[in-house]
Amino acid sequence: MIRSNSLLLCALLLTMFQAAMCQVNLKSVDQVWDHYDRYKEPVITNRFFKHTEVLHLIQKHTTSRFIDAVQIGQSVKGRSINHLKLGTGKTKVLLWSQMHGDESTATMALFDLLNFLAADDEHNELRKLILGNLELNIVPMLNPDGAQQWKRRNDLEIDINRDARYLVTPEGRALMNLAKELKPEIGFNLHDQSTLYAAGPTSNTATLSFLAPAYDYPKSMNEVRKRATQLILTMNTALQTRVPGKIAKYDDAFDPRCFGDTFQGMGISTILIESGGYYVDPEKQYIRKINFYALLNAFESIAKKSYANQNLEDYQSIPENSRSLYDVLIRNVSISKEGIAFRTNLGIVRSQIKSPDFGSMSYNGRIEELGDVELTYGYDEIEASNLTFTPGNIKLMRKSEWEALSPQQELNLIREGYLFVKWTDGTSPAGPLNARLLNLTNKATNTIQSASIGQQAQFLLSRDGKPVYALLNGYVLDLTKNVEAVPNVFGY
Ligand SMILES: [Zn+2]
CATH class of the missing domain: 2.30.40.10 (Urease, subunit C, domain 1)
Incomplete structure (x- = not known):
């Protein structure tokens, strides 16, 4: 009797300990949120920065030897496309932003994340967890010619995100070659959408919309797509504390022209993130912070593999993106x-x-x-x-x-x-x-x-x-x- 009571007590203490540990870890990403201004890249003050600023920031991090940067291609107009690498972990993650030149919110957040990961302060434990378990591979501003003229398409007037099959664009080829060489487990395809999307038929803006793209027309589910969906659920849970009701999911009709759908089929668990609108944030500076927070939560979850606890059925409860x-x-x-x-x-x-x-x-x-x-x-x-x-x-x-x-x-x-x-x-x-x-x-x-x-x-x-x-x-x-x-x- 005594024995079973003490066993029970042990189990109870263990549960309490695990809950407390969980609390501590959860708190750490949220404490980073509180300290975000430390890491917000000051060179980028609005959405309209160009390739020159991106090169300047890459140089800042290579000079300090925080990242390795390699040119993996060049745009139609000869602007460099760069692959930044950091972290020594086993799980390879590929993130690329701004394949549409006028969609820069996530590029801003990526440089904020680099500043966070390069810093040395009370968040070192989280940094160690991420950089020790992940190898982050980042391609910021895949479409520098588009960014230069603040337009969606590249300078061949091709939409790079409809070029995953033909690979006519040098920018699309650079991304595909990198993905084939790295064979990452996880990919983040980072975009902006219209600010006129709502999260379901409500007045809530769709501040971020997610998609785990399908890899075939029947929209089948396999382990690769499942992991992407679970990561979305992880980010959604965290984001509901910051922008409650303002997270949506994108239509998952299969489109083989898109990189996300193609990568999913290549075995890369790919997540599309679309930055939308938020009341009184025309420069998307708050949404930039929301991106930072979402990705940091994802990195933590990938490092701990905690996304595996997410129940796929919960994806149904995320409202549809609706242009309303x-x-x-x-x-x-x-x-x-x-x-x-x-x-x-x-x-x-x-x-x-x-x-x-x-x-x-x-x-x-x-x-x-x-x-x-x-x-x-x-x-x-x-x-x-x-x-x-x-x-x-x-x-x-x-x-x-x-x-x-x-x-x-x-x-x-x-x-x-x-x-x-x-x-x-x-x-x-x-x-x-x-x-x-x-x-x-x-x-x-x-x-x-x-x-x-x-x-x-x-x-x-x-x-x-x-x-x-x-x-x-x-x-x-x-x-x-x-x-x-x-x-x-x-x-x-
Ligand atoms: Zn886009």
Whole structure:
């Protein structure tokens, strides 16, 4: 009796000890999260960095002998594609980012991770665990020509992620050759997706979406794909503490043109990570941190092989990626069109306009939907049941008067019903304005008289003839608030 009691006690103590150990380890990745600013690569401050910065950062880590870097190919325009290697472990992991040139969020996170792994502080135990068990093989910015012009495709105008079979692109060939040479157990295919995806039919942004790609048309499951799925479940569990409800899964239809699907078939457990949107994070700097956290959790789990405890059935509970968001959704607004007055909804989407040097972005907001909307949401939403769509007026003034207008004066003009300025002594330039509220026009009258699909989102919402909101190139300005609260409307 005593014996079995002590056995029971032993078992209980062991369980408690294991739980405590687990707690300690879990805490360590979360403590890194708290210290993230130490590791955030300061050279990269926004999404539009180029190959030059990437080379500079690679050099920083090779000079300190933290990584080995080897050129594995060059882009169509002769820019180097580099393979960075670190860690002495048995499990080979291959990560590549930015095969689509305008999808840079994970590249930022990869350099933050390198800084973390190269540092020497209280997180050394986690570093030792990762670098002792994993061999990390990283190809940052696989498509440097695309990054240079902030575009998806390479300079042959081929989508590298549809080139896994033909291997026409030098960038795709470099990746395939590396994968065949390394034969990694695990691969991470790192992308960005539209910020207009939601996690299921909800208003939650799909901040990260995952996929363990299929390797055949019937979407079969084998040990290789199972491991990828279990790693996704591991990251999902951790991420729910940071971005609850904002993780989705991508459609798993097989596409043999894609690298993820092809690698899965080659025996590499491949995980697609798509960085999407997050409220008030247009530069994706918070999503960068989320990527860092997701990958660090994955590395820890690979090192411990703890992902094997994940139950595949839980994958069903991750919501589907669903394109159901607008930048702005105006509900139940009264509009008048073709002599008919009615109430409807307006979905507004802001499209990106590249600066001439591809180093920044401004935005052009347009009406994309007009009519009944179901299970769709907006980053900004206006309940406009008691509001009426009202065209803005054009204020005439001299160029010097326009240049002297303060933000408060601009706001006052908008409250009076003006949305445009026309210079009386010259022609105003086309293109985006920086930090202005009013738009410039050279037209005598405002052509935006009612809501139309494809039309610029530059109008007022009025109550009893008084403007309450202004839509400025697709950005919402609440006219009851101070001008200090206004976002930088025409890009940055
Ligand atoms: Zn992509």
